[in-house]
Amino acid sequence: MALIVQKYGGTSVGTVERIQAVAEKVAKFRARGDQIVVVVSAMSGETNRLIELAKGITDEPTPREMDVLVSTGEQVTIALLSMALHKLGLDARSYTGSQVRILTDSAHTKARIEDIDDHNMRADLDAGRVVVVAGFQGVDAQGNITTLGRGGSDTTAVALAAALKADECQIYTDVDGVYTTDPRVVDNARRLNTITFEEMLEMASQGSKVLQIRSVEFAGKYGVPLRVLHSFQDGPGTLITVDDEVDMEKPVISGIAFTRDEAKIIVRGAPDTPGIAYKILGPVGAANIEVDMIVQNVGKDGAADFTFTVHRNDFKRAQQALRNASEELGNPEIIGDDKIAKVSLVGVGMRSHAGVASKMFEALAGEGINIEMISTSEIKISVVIAEKYLELAVRALHTAFELDQPVAG
Incomplete structure (x- = not known):
């Protein structure tokens, strides 16, 4: 008997019929004696519908009330799935995040899990019940409903x-696993049999939508065996493992991640003095805005240009935070561009192979694509380019690094 946690996304529970199909899949696992905890998302499109309702009231709803609103989507799904399981003769019990008591911090819309009370879940599992839990949500120490962010x-x-x-x-x-890149952009993208936690973490952080970055962090930190599978197609999926098993046949690059949700802010003519980076990024961080890539250039006459990227949804707030601090920054020019995209090569094989960056830059130059910013780590190279060239860039790099070719052995 195994204890298995299964998660079904919005498209997997997008209709009543699909919810019933999920219930039938769960029933098969129960039939072989497994203990099952099911985590579900809101039905496909429901979260967007709720967000639009909020926008119909105000352009800037308070984060606390947004959490109260959007958390209702998962509550609908857990109830419907539990009903479907009951109809199949299975004992099931649904829980919202607050009922489980998934304790989080108080960062509304971006909360982080601090603790989980597993007492009720274990009691239900021991009693032979299927436990159905609302994903995406929790509760803070004051009892406020919180959400964990998209995904x-x-x-x-x-x-x-x-x-x-x-x-x-x-x-x-x-999707039936993790691919070398998004198959909707590159037709001949390949499903990976395995990928390391380290690579998956980079892929998720650089824009791959298959898994949310914090889920990969949790899995790697606690050694949770993690497998990505298709909801309604049989197959092995992709196993995410702690064992990198890099060998001579493994490609240098495992995948290409990208995101269209980038925006660039340039602070031009700030004083080139110690602490200026903190003075620029301090107000941005205080506004709970995450900064991604950073470039600082020394200009003329003791001035510096400071460029950084943020999520496109935070673009206007980040600009306003800087304008509010403009006088302390020496009244620099603050300009931005929210029509950029980021493309990243990811692979543990980079550690033992030189020339990856030059090959990447050559492929992009061959398509006439200008690179605006560059960031590197041990197993990743990211570039910022104009958004209009994104798909062209991904296809060119996929071909240049032969990611469409089957792995030998």
Whole structure:
């Protein structure tokens, strides 16, 4: 008997019929004696619908009330799935994040899990019940409903698997595994049989939408066996493992991640003095805005240009935070561009192979694509380019690094 945590995304539970199909899949696992915890997202499109309702009231709803609103989507799904399981003769019990008591901090819309009370879940599992938990949500110490950010149901599933010491965490979605890049952009993208936690972490952080970054962090930190599978197609999926097993046949690059949700802010003519980076980024951080890539250039006459990227949704707030601090910064020019994109090469093979960056730059130059910013780590190279060239860049790099070719052996 195994204890398995399964997570089903929005498209997997997008209709009543699909919810019933999920219930039938869960029933098969129960029939072989497994203990099952199911984590579900809101039905496909429901979160967007709720957000639009909020926008119909105000352009700037308070984060606390947004959490109260959007958390209702998952509550609908857990109730419907539990009903479908009951109809199949299975004992099931649904829980919201606050009922489980998934304790988080108080950062509304971007909360982080601090603790999980597994007492009720374990009691239900021991009683033979299927436990159905709302993903994406929790509660802070004051009892306020919180949400974990888009894709947070993945994080919920992995965190529950870690708390329960589950034998496996299975992420069911509308793709049959992790691919070398998005198949909607590159037709001949390949499914990977395995990928390391380290690579998956970089892929997720650089824009791959298959798994949320915090779910990969949780899985790697607690050693949770993690597998990405298709909701309604049989197959092995992709296993995410702590063992990198890099050998002579493994490609230098495992995948290409990208994101269109980038914006660039340039602070031009700030004083080139010690602490200026903090003075620029301090107000941005205080506004709970995450900064990604950073470039600082020394200009003329003791002035400096400071460029950084943020999520496009935070673009206007970041600019306003800087304008509010403009006098302390020496009244520099603050300009921006929210029509940029980021493309990243990821692969543990980079550690033992030189020339990856030059090959990347050559491929982009061959397509006439200008690079605006560059960032590197041990297993990743990222570039910022104009958004209009994104898909062209991804296809060119996929071909240049032969990611469409089957792996030998």
